[in-house]
């Protein structure tokens with residue numbers, strides 16, 4: 001036997017032995033990555049054996065997915081908040097995302113069912129909240145996939161079944177990327193409906209990537225985008241909300257709402273200032289999003305200061321409490 005094997009060994013050059021060894025090492029690494037994956041997936045399934053399922057319409061693939069609730073929440077946290085954020089910020093995001101999902105399950109939304117009758121929620125942030133699949137997480141994070149994926153699973157499992165309630169009822173857990181630093185916005189100035197838990201609260205994070213974003217627009221372009229006829233008119237802020245967001249402005253004789261200006265110019269927020277220089281209007285915005293509810297960059301800032309996720313949520317949703325609902329785990 002030895003003699004038969006020997007010639008074969010001789011045919012292997014040093015280089016090919018090294019090459020084969022590299023292939024074996026790569027195969028072992030791939031196998032171990034898959035193994036960790038498997039363990040992570042098993043962990044979710046094991047912990048949530050009796051979990052509720054949710055019908056999610058994937059607006060990318062245009063297909064309906066039936067997902068286990070906590071697995072769905074992990075995909076939302078992965079999509080909605082940078083995984084590099086503090087663990088307690090991710091946990092706050094998981095509770096807000098779960099609350100939103102359960103509200104949608106309890107109350108069918110016509111924008112969702114119009115896309116797919118059996119859908120309870122979609123993967124589009126335009127109508128619901130963003131969601132990404134495991135494959136998209138791998139693509140997004142590359143070599144950091146395992147690290148970030150595990151962190152998100154931890155945030156979800158450590159808050160399993162937890163939701164936000166006010167007076168025993170699920171809240172509307174709106175959130176946004178950044179308030180701009182200073183204060184969040186009251187819901188009544190965003191949607192016209194005041195909610196006791198969606199009032200303006202201080203948010204003292206430092207300047208971030210959404211601070212001081214500027215754009216220039218000519219007065220003629222401004223008039224065109226606002227669908228106004230006249231030329232060379234005064235543009236002045238008429239009224240601001242208590243958190244200094246633009247409520248209304250006067251363009252000549254026309255009253256324009258801050259949200260109208262934001263939409264017309266594609267601005268990141270209504271925390272808007274401007275300068276008129278000659279024919280140009282130089283517009284500066286701070287923050288990203290409507291500004292109501294939880295500020296994600298603020299959540300990360302408060303987590304860095306030592307707030308836990310419950311304290312973060314109670315800061316942004318005044319009077320709301322985190323409750324564990326065993327029905328959902």
Ligand SMILES: [Zn+2]
Nearest residue numbers: 179203295298
């Ligand atoms: Zn903020």
